Amino acid sequence: MDHDVNLARDCRSFFTHLECSLTGELYEADQIHGLSNAGRPLLVRYDLKALGAAISRADIEARPTDMWRWRELLPVRNRNDIVSLGEIETPLIPIPRSGGARVLVKDEGRLPTGSFKARGLVMAVSMAKALGISRIAMPTNGNAGAALAAYASRCGIETIIFCPDDTPEINVREIALQGARVWRVNGLIDDCGAIVGEGAKQGRWFDFSTLKEPYRIEGKKTMGLELAAQFSWKLPDAIFYPTGGGTGLIGMWKAFAELEALGWIGSKRPRMFAVQATGCAPIVKAFDDGVEHADRWEDAHTVAAGIRVPRAVGDFLILRAVRESGGRALAVDDDAILKAVDDTAKQDGLLMCPEGGATLAAYRRALSEGLVGERDEIVLFNCSTGLKYPMPEAPQSLDRTKPIDFDAL
Numbered sequence: 001m002d003h004d005v006n007l008a009r010d011c012r013s014f015f016t017h018l019e020c021s022l023t024g025e026l027y028e029a030d031q032i033h034g035l036s037n038a039g040r041p042l043l044v045r046y047d048l049k050a051l052g053a054a055i056s057r058a059d060i061e062a063r064p065t066d067m068w069r070w071r072e073l074l075p076v077r078n079r080n081d082i083v084s085l086g087e088i089e090t091p092l093i094p095i096p097r098s099g100g101a102r103v104l105v106k107d108e109g110r111l112p113t114g115s116f117k118a119r120g121l122v123m124a125v126s127m128a129k130a131l132g133i134s135r136i137a138m139p140t141n142g143n144a145g146a147a148l149a150a151y152a153s154r155c156g157i158e159t160i161i162f163c164p165d166d167t168p169e170i171n172v173r174e175i176a177l178q179g180a181r182v183w184r185v186n187g188l189i190d191d192c193g194a195i196v197g198e199g200a201k202q203g204r205w206f207d208f209s210t211l212k213e214p215y216r217i218e219g220k221k222t223m224g225l226e227l228a229a230q231f232s233w234k235l236p237d238a239i240f241y242p243t244g245g246g247t248g249l250i251g252m253w254k255a256f257a258e259l260e261a262l263g264w265i266g267s268k269r270p271r272m273f274a275v276q277a278t279g280c281a282p283i284v285k286a287f288d289d290g291v292e293h294a295d296r297w298e299d300a301h302t303v304a305a306g307i308r309v310p311r312a313v314g315d316f317l318i319l320r321a322v323r324e325s326g327g328r329a330l331a332v333d334d335d336a337i338l339k340a341v342d343d344t345a346k347q348d349g350l351l352m353c354p355e356g357g358a359t360l361a362a363y364r365r366a367l368s369e370g371l372v373g374e375r376d377e378i379v380l381f382n383c384s385t386g387l388k389y390p391m392p393e394a395p396q397s398l399d400r401t402k403p404i405d406f407d408a409l
């Protein structure tokens, strides 16, 4: 069948080695790695020269549009290791009434497990399978845990997941239902990360925290690859990304660099807007202070659980990408986030998650402050289906055995 084509064929990955994102130290491919010796994320590198000689943009365009059309630019070598649940290319949905004439939402809620975490986790779990890892632990604000549980269960990898105790109930239950052992912890995601780190140090499991293993970012990179193809190998003027760990923003920035090295896009880059909530905005503070690393944000709180990340191991990579792009880090408050969700649902028929709402709220702010213009082509990321989140009550009911006042309906 058409959608299986990209997975059915044998295909060479041009993955050559890994590199420390801080020091440039090199690491061998096809071995188990966590962070670099300097304690920083490792980035996957490819032989882009050979890749460019082997395939062209036209070859990519001739393939079905799912995530696996990019296999040469991804690390999994053997197709039998790919633990797919059907990772489609996500559509760009115009929101002309709540956003504007040139505002598109990349709707990641349509991916397996209902969020963009599927991109990173399908890649990381496939690589774990390839490398023979049998037990994984991860801290999560919800969606990443759900995606890990799904892919790991599918290939028989044991999974232990820790989430803050006020993680949305549906996330905790979907994680459990999908076969992981899930624990609520009375702390935030970095407190959960400390438990995972300690267990990993004791040799109990492999640490799957975002950016602490090298392959989730390669999955998230496909958001940038897709955008390039969807925009006919040009790119939008600005991207608004809800930033917790920032893996997607860093991944897209990496994708654009690789595509330019291949000669598939030019040097023009979108302005990258890292969007956070005013109740948890460490990257915004570091951006405004002009520093390379962010301090931990104390008393983090926001309705947008996915971006309640007090400390990001890739902070300097997020900040570099935002600065190089000429973008900004912006914080928006919970009222603006919830209003944006409500407006898009009522005016454009698209039900976004709060993190997606944050990107619209930030776009509105950027527009009012002149950071973007109405003629700019804008992409907002809606990272999860809005169906996973609490919604306002709808309490009205009708007794069909009594006379109905049709005028009041």
Ligand SMILES: Cc1ncc(COP(=O)(O)O)c(C=O)c1O
Binding pocket: 115, 141, 142, 143, 144, 210, 242, 243, 244, 245, 246, 247, 248, 249, 305, 306, 307, 353, 355, 356, 383, 384
């Ligand atoms: C819906 C949603 N949006 C945004 C994020 C933040 O993603 P990242 O860690 O890539 O910054 C998350 C992460 O949990 C999420 O679940």
